[in-house]
Amino acid sequence: MAETLSAELLEFPNKDNRRLLHAVYRVGDLDRSIKFYTEAFGMKLLRKRDVPEEKYSNAFLGFGPEDSNFAVELTYNYGVDKYDIGTGFGHFAIATADVYKLAQDIKAKGGTITREAGPVKGGTSVIAFAKDPDGYLFELIERPNTPEPLCQVMLRVGDLDRSIKFYEKVAVSTSDVYKSAQVVNHVIQELGGKITRQAGPLPGLGTKIVSFLDPDGWKTFELKSSMCRVSLGVNLDVLVDHEDFLKELHNQE
Structure with missing residues (x-):
């Protein structure tokens, strides 16, 4: 009986409606980052919101509305103007029809190109690498007619097969936070990780989430939703309720 329940539970992520929602990371000057991302990257x-009682501000940027596009969530903590990015984070990727032009635009806006535009070694794909004002890397990939320009997040892990297995089994976003929390708990027992916030509504917002660490400590938020946040630098996973997220989003418009 227990084995049947476990099998049914682990099948839920394959049937769930899900997508990545945000990548969350910290910056030393929010206005500077907003200016660079909009003018250099074209986001x-x-x-944008300010939360003075918790001493932070954040801004959401992307190439389309949050209810249908991936976005970056930049967080500024009062009084902190610099962060050590560390070695776990690799880069984001932006798809564009013309890598050479985007690289030139980034240079013109004061950005740093760490790898000039050109074909990859031994291949034909055209790429470049750029660095934002805080030192976060962005790979520029030449792809025509891409539906989502903000197309990749590269993270480093200690065991690739384990991480693949973990994320295949865990719903990284969800239509049912409570059921997904059961899946997460089951998978953590097998592969490692830790639930850091039990499933339930956030105080003051009502948005239902569950948060957990993956085996490498990366931070993700799971909502009752087709969406998920991945936080860089604070290693945790969170699932968020989609309907609750849309209410929160529209209340801030």
């Missing part, structure tokens, strides 16, 4: 400022 749009989707929303």
